[in-house]
Amino acid sequence: MAGCGKTQLVSYFLQEHGSRYPHILFVDTSSSISLKNDFQAWARSLGNGHEHDVWEDARRLLASTLEENWILVFDNFDDPKLDLEPFIPRSKYGTIIITSRNRDASNFAGIYHLELGEMEKTEALAVLLRAARRQARLLREEMESANELLERLGFLAVALVQAGSLCYQRSSLNEPFTFTDYLSLFDSERATFMQLVLPTLDNYQLGTYAALNLSYRTIPVLCQKFLHFLAFFHHSYISLEMFANAAKFKFADPIYLMRRQSNEKPMFADLYSILYLDGEWSEVHIHEIARNLRAFSLISISSTAGIVFLHLHPLVKSWAKDILKEHEL
Template identity: 30%
Template sequence: MAQKQANKCLLLFDNADDPKIDLNKYFPQCNHGNILITSRNPGLCVYAGSHSAVADMEASDAVDLLLRSAAQATTDPNKVVAAEIVKVLCYLPLAIIQAGAFISKSGNLDSYLALYATNKTQLLSQKPAQSHDNYAWTVYTTWQISFDQLSQQAKTFLQLCSCIRYHGISEDIFRNAAGYKFGMSSPSKEELQMPLDVLSQFSDPSGNLDPLCFMDVTSEIRAYSLITFHSDQHLFSIHPLVHDWSRSTVSDRGYHHCMVAIAGMSLAGI
């Protein structure tokens, strides 16, 4: 028994987020011990005997985290204000910790929401000097680093999706649009050139949506936790804060017009 206990070990891979790294070659070739992996990449579930997705925080836990991070007293009035703040932050732990660090610096819990309404990008991009965690990146920096790793196809798809509602995103939108038929009263091909060019990135030679290509692109984005697939509904969603951030990366208004056109083509193709 003593020998068995001595042979037990725990190997931890923390923040193993890069989907290009094959973790398997770092696993010890033995039949004892445990391996714990924390990652935003759902693809690593293939190695897991069991796995658990970490969802957004419960409201009460989020309030406690914010007040603790902000060094604010847990009074009832503070809890009310904190509840509004964490709701706006969509209960995302990293955003809450970052907000708490800022509030701790300013000392003013009540003014945060007003500042956030007009300075969201700046507040979610700044790394506070003092923080309750040792994570190196800010909320927006984390997503930007992931975004920079994506292929151009994946970047285009994510930015297009940021131009529509963040949940209930269906592959059918793009499949139906790819099958759009031009008619006498429809816009000309020249008028729809941009959406046609975008759809061609996900289409086969015959012009139909290529399901393997679409799966590859969405899987690439999912590997960085920038989009979520709900298998029970066959729909995609984007976290509201990721959705806001992604929309802020779209400097070309053409993307908005393009997605509107794709949606219109999709409806016409039903």
């Protein structure tokens, strides 16, 4: 089931225990093209003669060359027509995790298979309350609104976290932003989305998109633009160091290899406006943008070997690419 927390569960595990694995490879398994691209990109990132490796080299490295612990995450293996077998390296040093909405993916489970379904009502309520930083004892009207919200959001973790985070961020010491307040906004936002031509969305996804859009409209414009830009990366392990290195060259090519297309200039101008503060690259500024996005649970942040990484939930990424263009960012 989409949105029940499969990718988030893996991300949390890696954030807590990633130090066990000198090599972490997170690949988009939604298609063979994305699989090969991510394998190849990882191999080339190793440097030291691997700059021209292809995806088969990455698999070979994992299977026979590396003699250190590694973990490989096949994320979103949902297409039953995709043959995953050729991409699986076998090594005593390796750990492989597969996330999928396709139950047949359990056939690859050599040791453990964990099926995540819809949360129980008590579990979903706990997620909502924790995200909103509320006590379990609510007034009757507020509890009724909370239960109604659980139903509207289909007990999906990603949507409940969005709702709770927004309630917390919009609350003050003297005036909490209640679940009743949120329901009123949510109904209005959902009605707006129903008028858009989004035939691929089911009712639960529609609710999730509406919850995400409520959070999106609350954050500063620079954060909106940066989120829109992040949506075109793979959803996990987006390095902030990459932006810092690009900013040092003002997004120009340090080595001239080929002529840039003219339509790329507006994109560079947008990046400059987002990442620079008063005409200068500011690490504090970009970290503040990231903290704002994390405060509304639109991204999560981890750190490995001193490098800061940003992560988007796959549904957040899909929403950003499907919807943000409609708002003409």
